[in-house]
Structure formats: structure tokens, C-alpha cells
Amino acid sequence: MNIGPTPQLALVALAFATILIPSVSAQPPIDNSATAGEWQALPVKAESPAANPTTAEKVELGKKLFFDPRLSLTGTVSCNSCHNLMEGGDDGRPSSMGVHGSIGPRNAPTVWNSVFQASQFWDGRSPSLEDQAKGPIVAAPEMGMPAHENAIKRIAAIPGYQTEFRDVFDSENSVTIDNVVKAIAAFERTLVTPNSAFDRFVQGDRSALTDKQIRGMQLFSDIGCTECHSGPAFNGWDVGSTTQTFEEFPRNAESQLVGQYGLDRDLGRFAATNRKSDKHYFKVPTLRNISLTSPYFHNGAVAKLSDAVRVMSETQLDTELSNEEVESIVDFFSALDGEFPSIALPRIPSRPGESVLEDQEPAAVGE
């Protein structure tokens, strides 16, 4: 496979980083016709929608709720349980384990940079972070609440939350599911990881990537990965866009790898829309921090990133890569690891001298 002149690629990438590009002088003129807009740095900050403006107090409340396991039936599963901010924003499991040890049907997507997409969940059935956050609370294999009312009853019984909701939403009785998810979404909008080596590279720091990573970057483009994995989050989404790209996966269902990993058992977006044309269609997932979010794909069946690259090139692009080529792309992916913001552990409010989890059975007999 022709790797091409890497310095030229670097300059093209540099010139067309559409966001945050610093002024860089003393660069030679470049041909930008081929890859205009192809490489984009991640925004360092996400916009908030008019219906849910971000405030510092709302973010702080949302952080408490994000980490509060009492939103789950058993008091053991918080948003952070499956979207662990201490690592890749997922849980490292093929699919998540919720209340009572129940196991969900799909791999937990990362919450990092989830603001940089126009729809949520693997099948894109949710149009916003607010809407998405309502789902897991009442999903039987996740937080397992019978209804949102049960979660609201728990939260509303905690004096500290009552006060904080009133202050943030400027009204009495503001502990509602809509406000709970507004606060969580406001917090999630702060979960961005800019300034990866890749971002520094496209902003002009030629030394930010190794030669091998640059080869991987060009190969990633040359074989067509960027046709779907485009935009600042490598997920087919452009800044400001309200639509999301869905693609068929696997495209080549005859590939031996499809059977090996059971990749064709999930009908994807069809389950959400019931449209035949959506069968096996999935939202294009972000590749940001991909080296931290093993295992891979909707079913989490592929543990190694190198195998995931092989699956994609063979099933989606009919391209068989050499080991060295796979390695260069994996190496490029490590350059997509961003800077994680420092987060102070929240203090989640208590109900002094009283239980929040009143419906939980006491232990009957000691060990």
C-alpha cells in the first residue's frame, strides 16, 4: 500500500484543522484539494442548547447525580458505573452489568465527548444527552428503577438535593425527571478531552505525532476509514450539525470475522425504527480515546484494537491490511487519547439519620 509523502499530509492536515487552528507562519504553500476539512481538532468546549443552558451550579449538581448510585433500584449502580470517568468513560466490559448482576445487550459507549454527536445510543434512538439520560434509570438491566417516579422520590427525600435543585432551577418542587437529566446532561457537556497528540499535530505541532503514527493517519484516510469516521470526533458528525451518520455494519456479512465475533446478530437501528432499511445500521462511534475503551463494537466481542481494525478494514472496506499497516493505524489511534479534565470527587448529599434506600431488605443472618 502506498503510504505517500507524509510531510505533505501533515501540512494539509495542519492547514485544514477547522477548529482552534493557531496562526502558523513559515509554512510552504500546499495543495489542499484532496483532504480539505478532513482533519479537525476537537473543540475544547461544547456549546449548550438554548433549552438547557450550562451553569456552573447545574454542572455541579449534575456531577453529583452522575455519581449517585441511589438513582438505581439497589443503590449500587450510578451513571459512572458503566461510564467510568476514571478511565475511558466506559466499563471495560463487553456489555454492562446492572442491578442484581443483570447483563445488558450492548457495549457501553464512552461518555467522554458524547456531546460531540447528534444522537445517542448505538442505534441513535435518542436525540439528546438529556433524553439519553432518562433511559438507563428505568432500564431493567441497568439501573432498574420501575419508573422515573421512584428515582425522583429517592432524590426528593434528600434535603441537600431539594435545596440544590431549587437554587439551580430557581423554583420550588423542581426535583423532576426533566431537571435531573438536564443537570446530568450539563455535566456531560463538560466531559471533553481536547489536546490529544493528534489535535496538537493538526494545530501545527509537527512533532506531536511519530512517523509511524503519521503513516497510520494517512493509511486510515487512504483506505477510506474517514468516509464514515470523519469530523472532530471521528464519528461522522460536524460541529453544529443536528444529524448523525448511520452505517451498515457489518457490510460484508460473509467475512469469516463476522461469524467469529457474532457481529451480525444485532439488528441495530431497525429495533428503534422498525424500518427494514435500518437493519444492521449503527451510529458511527467516535474514535477519540479508542485505545482506552476495549473491548470493541456493539457487542464488545473484540478485545484487541488491532483485531478491531482488521474487522473494520475487511468487513467494511474489503481491504486486507498487513500486520505493519494494522499496527500503524493502532499507533495513530493512540494519538487520539485526549487530556482528561481534573474532576473533584463530589459529596453526594445524605438524608441525615434516615435511609435513602428504604426498600432494601436487611441482611438476615451474619456470616
Added chain:
Amino acid sequence: MNIGPTPQLALVALAFATILIPSVSAQPPIDNSATAGEWQALPVKAESPAANPTTAEKVELGKKLFFDPRLSLTGTVSCNSCHNLMEGGDDGRPSSMGVHGSIGPRNAPTVWNSVFQASQFWDGRSPSLEDQAKGPIVAAPEMGMPAHENAIKRIAAIPGYQTEFRDVFDSENSVTIDNVVKAIAAFERTLVTPNSAFDRFVQGDRSALTDKQIRGMQLFSDIGCTECHSGPAFNGWDVGSTTQTFEEFPRNAESQLVGQYGLDRDLGRFAATNRKSDKHYFKVPTLRNISLTSPYFHNGAVAKLSDAVRVMSETQLDTELSNEEVESIVDFFSALDGEFPSIALPRIPSRPGESVLEDQEPAAVGE
């Protein structure tokens, strides 16, 4: 019940705060014969043992391990799952839920200030924080690892941990179970909550407690609670002591409350020692931050702190308290809520491009 002259009590308390007592002038002479040493402020810092000296790097490593769910079989349960530092250092459940939704036999004790006791677990079967930390990793209803080796294999496979263990313990191949628990214990020694209203009171700030709390404090002493709940952590432990107080619970098994809450079904320390004289004996638990750690007792059967006070006064002290008396003690207990240190969420290291939880089954079918 005679409440007595509260200003005198306050002065006695002030004079005999044995730790951190600031110099306070212009106080009248006091009679200290009755309660010498009864009231002690919590140390702001815990000593570390010679065998495991605390260093900043070890604490940081221990924090990562404390929050790392990959120490559990399913990758879902960390130390923090049951000893949640975001609230009272417990999980708010009657008894904890571990891997696969399994439920343990006893209420999770708080990890806050656990350094201020000479033995760990309800039955005191563990002599140190280091020894204690080994237990849950391989307890079937907790983290559920078949053996410590399985946990070590996971941790040792993570390059970032390899480096950090080598730096902290200054030797190669230092990812061992002994070093894992040394790091966790070093972190736990930082988990102290000084400067409660009570502490400020015994250090001389007469305004730190309300009159009602002072009445509760004296009542707590008058009826005999302090016979067992003594020392800076209210758990029968003195600073520097290597022994721990165990007491029979319930003492009066005939009390109607014992049957109501099933408090006599656990044989306590007997299970650890097999000595008949240890039947129904338990370690005296700390009362620090007690208002944040509902539900109460070894089986977590009592949800309200006021009911817990009634249980204790009736079953242990043959004393029936009025509602107002119970309230004053509960109010005093709220003065034991300390200052929680600010903790930055750790970044737990990954195994780039590879799974840490290789033994977990992928999801088979999408939803």
C-alpha cells in the same frame, strides 16, 4: 432525667480534649474529676506503621486501587462501591451487593476514620487495614475473585500500574497482593474527617454546639453510652492503642426491639474465634459521621438513627428514653459529622488497545 449544668460540662469537655487542644485563656477553674479524658477531638492525621510508611506516591497508587473495579471478578465492584467516599464511607444498604448481585451478610462499616481502630470488620477478625483489604477481593459476595492471584494478574497486566508499583515499592515485579493492600491501606489512612462541630467544641469553641446538642452530649454520657463509645472515634479505642473493645450485643436479648429487628441472629465474634465467650460480641463501631451511615447495626435492619438510639439504650443500658431525649442525642450525633477532605478523581491506568477483563463474556444479542 437530670440534664445538669451545661456550661460546666462544656468546660470539662474543653479542658480534657486530649488532642489538638489549643491554648485557651481566661477560662475559670474547673472540676475535672468526673469526666477526665472523656471527650476527645479526632486527630487530624493518622500515623502510619513502620511496616508500611505513608508516602504521597503510595497514597496516590492506593487511591487508584481503591477506586478500581477491575479488582473484582466482573469488573464492576471497587472498594468504593461499598465504602463510598462520596458519602458516609458506606453504601447506604442494609448489607452490600457484590458481584453478580450477590448480597453479603453484614452492613458495610464506614471507611472514614477506619484507621482509628485497632481491628477491622464487625467481628474484629482483622488486625490492620492492610490485612482487612485482602478480604473483600476474594469474598464471594463482594469482589468475588477466586484467589488473590487473579486480581494480581489483572493489575500486573496494566503497564501503568507496573510502572507505578515499581516506583512506589522500589523494586521490579512489585505487583503483589501485599503491596496492593499496603497501597490501599496508605490511602485509607488519609481518610479522616476532623473538625466536626463536636471537635471544635471540645477545642474551645463554645458556640460550635447548640444547647440541645450539649444536652444530648451530657445525656449520652450520663446514661452510660461513653462506657463503650469512648475515645476520639467513640469506639472504645484510644490513640496509640493496639487493642480494641468488644461488647455483647444485644445485651438484653429479651427486648422486644431485638426480635423486631432480628438483632440476635448473628453470633458476631464467635464466628471468628470459636470461643463461646465471644458469642454475640461485636467490635464497638465508631459514631463519627453516624448521621450519614444509615441503616444501622451489623445487619442494617434499623433505618432511623432515632430508632437506633432507642435500641441501644433499651438493649444495652436498660434505659427507656423520652422522645425528646432521643432527639437530643440524635442532634448531638449530627455534631460528629466531620470535614471531608477534597479528593480528586483518580485516573486509573488502562491496558492500551487491550481488554483488562478478558474473562468476561461478550453480549450475544442486541436489544
